[in-house]
Amino acid sequence: MNVAIPSQLRDYTGGSAQVEARGATLAEILADLDRRYPGIRFRMIDEQDAIRRHIRIFVNGEQARGIGAALAAADEVIIVGALSGG
Amino acid sequence: MPQRSSKARNGRPAAGPVTLLIGTRKGGFLLKSDRARRRWTPAGPHFLGQIVNHVVLDPRDGKTLLCAARAGHLGPTVFRSTDRGRTWKEAQRPPAFPKAVEGEKGLAVEHVFWLSPGHASEPGVWYAGVSPPGLFRSEDGGVTWEGVAGFNANPLRKTWLLGEQEQTTPDGAILHSINVDPRDSRHLYIATSPGGTFESLDRGVGWRPLNRGVAADFLPEKNPEYGQDVHCLRLPPLAPDRLYQQNHCGIYRLDRPGETWERIGKAMPKKIGDIGFPMVLHPRDPDTVWVFPMDGGTVWPRVSPGGKPAAYVSRDAGRSWKRQDRGLPRSQGWFTVKRQAMCADARDPASVYFGTTGGEVWMGAREGAQWSCIARHLPEIYSVEAVTA
Numbered sequence: 001m002n003v004a005i006p007s008q009l010r011d012y013t014g015g016s017a018q019v020e021a022r023g024a025t026l027a028e029i030l031a032d033l034d035r036r037y038p039g040i041r042f043r044m045i046d047e048q049d050a051i052r053r054h055i056r057i058f059v060n061g062e063q064a065r066g067i068g069a070a071l072a073a074a075d076e077v078i079i080v081g082a083l084s085g086g
Numbered sequence: 087m088p089q090r091s092s093k094a095r096n097g098r099p100a101a102g103p104v105t106l107l108i109g110t111r112k113g114g115f116l117l118k119s120d121r122a123r124r125r126w127t128p129a130g131p132h133f134l135g136q137i138v139n140h141v142v143l144d145p146r147d148g149k150t151l152l153c154a155a156r157a158g159h160l161g162p163t164v165f166r167s168t169d170r171g172r173t174w175k176e177a178q179r180p181p182a183f184p185k186a187v188e189g190e191k192g193l194a195v196e197h198v199f200w201l202s203p204g205h206a207s208e209p210g211v212w213y214a215g216v217s218p219p220g221l222f223r224s225e226d227g228g229v230t231w232e233g234v235a236g237f238n239a240n241p242l243r244k245t246w247l248l249g250e251q252e253q254t255t256p257d258g259a260i261l262h263s264i265n266v267d268p269r270d271s272r273h274l275y276i277a278t279s280p281g282g283t284f285e286s287l288d289r290g291v292g293w294r295p296l297n298r299g300v301a302a303d304f305l306p307e308k309n310p311e312y313g314q315d316v317h318c319l320r321l322p323p324l325a326p327d328r329l330y331q332q333n334h335c336g337i338y339r340l341d342r343p344g345e346t347w348e349r350i351g352k353a354m355p356k357k358i359g360d361i362g363f364p365m366v367l368h369p370r371d372p373d374t375v376w377v378f379p380m381d382g383g384t385v386w387p388r389v390s391p392g393g394k395p396a397a398y399v400s401r402d403a404g405r406s407w408k409r410q411d412r413g414l415p416r417s418q419g420w421f422t423v424k425r426q427a428m429c430a431d432a433r434d435p436a437s438v439y440f441g442t443t444g445g446e447v448w449m450g451a452r453e454g455a456q457w458s459c460i461a462r463h464l465p466e467i468y469s470v471e472a473v474t475a
Contacts, residue, residue, distance in 0.1 A: 043160035046194035047182035
């Protein structure tokens with residue numbers, strides 16, 4: 001499926017704003033992203049598998065609260081750097 | 087104490103140009119001098135927009151740089167360069183705490199704050215101090231990092247640190263000031279804010295507090311076993327039985343095997359006090375140290391006392407102090423110098439450097455006798471390290 005990558009993480013994707021990733025859950029998508037773009041996962045997901053404070057992940061427009069959500073092939077995943085003031 | 091050889095390595099003055107490795111709130115910068123240290127040329131930024139807490143050169147190979155960074159939105163990491171900053175690669179496994187078992191709350195690294203090369207006999211070994219307070223070790227030049235379980239999983243860790251605290255960058259609770267005894271790779275000193283100074287004799291397996299005589303005015307018990315707030319702890323490589331620290335509650339020296347710190351800040355002028363962040367060693371003389379006092383009164387403004395910035399130098403291990411302010415603002419100078427943002431180079435005579443929260447870098451020529459501003463308009467400066475060619 002397509003995953004939208006925010007500007008803060010495009011150093012990892014060679015500048016691409018949209019990338020491909022495979023997986024049946026958000027966790028699997030993130031693991032696949034990390035295989036393709038090493039290091040990208042830890043910068044948005046901490047070692048306790050929590051989405052970092054200033055990162056938001058939306059699945060079909062709904063904000064994901066964790067990374068366990070199941071996904072279908074047609075789902076849209078958008079990762080954004082949250083507006084954090086200033 | 088472990089058995090050690092009695093001699094530390096000899097310190098010979100460096101002769102070449104100086105490069106300052108500067109970590110700022112918005113990236114890393116290099117400031118390179120000519121041989122005379124009169125002209126300074128900036129380079130960078132590296133990692134523009136990322137919070138760079140520390141940039142450190144490996145003295146064992148003279149070319150590997152490690153950089154502790156995080157962006158406002160992104161998690162913390164370590165970048166490595168093996169060509170003195172021309173190219174960088176991210177660590178494959180940055181410092182990270184273990185995943186907690188189901189139902190328990192685990193720790194997550196907020197930022198990598200401090201980097202220290204390991205012992206000269208252990209090429210590739212590095213230590214990192216993080217927030218929340220944790221110690222990490224790399225054995226492959228910073229490519230992968232493992233937690234030092236003897237501290238991070240120590241049953242007393244949370245007690246020593248007065249509990250877990252909410253983290254903010256860069257001012258939350260941190261582990262910093264990682265010092266390796268040059269005679270013995272197993273012998274480590276670290277500091278935490280809060281928590282105090284801790285010593286390990288077995289490469290980090292076991293730890294014990296080393297805080298006797300150090301005040302903790304912010305606690306009900308004024309001289310506790312632990313809980314003190316060390317701002318910067320330094321071990322002179324040529325006198326490794328000595329420790330100096332700038333603490334939240336004064337300036338101290340400890341001569342081992344002694345166990346009780348002496349408050350050498352009592353010799354500072356009363357109107358200046360002995361509060362500050364950095365503690366700077368002379369490259370060769372273990373009796374010479376610099377501090378940069380700040381206002382620690384009332385609500386802790388953390389600026390130069392009275393708006394008149396000055397370094398203070400002691401040349402007798404803290405028995406007396408001399409003000410060094412020639413060239414610095416005579417008034418209305420309200421900057422702060424953070425704990426990693428002051429250092430000395432290895433030339434003879436040494437120059438002393440500090441970076442300010444206002445983005446200026448100052449050099450104190452002739453061991454602090456004459457100050458001049460050598461860079462301005464940088465972002466808020468978190469760290470300054472001097473290396474020579």
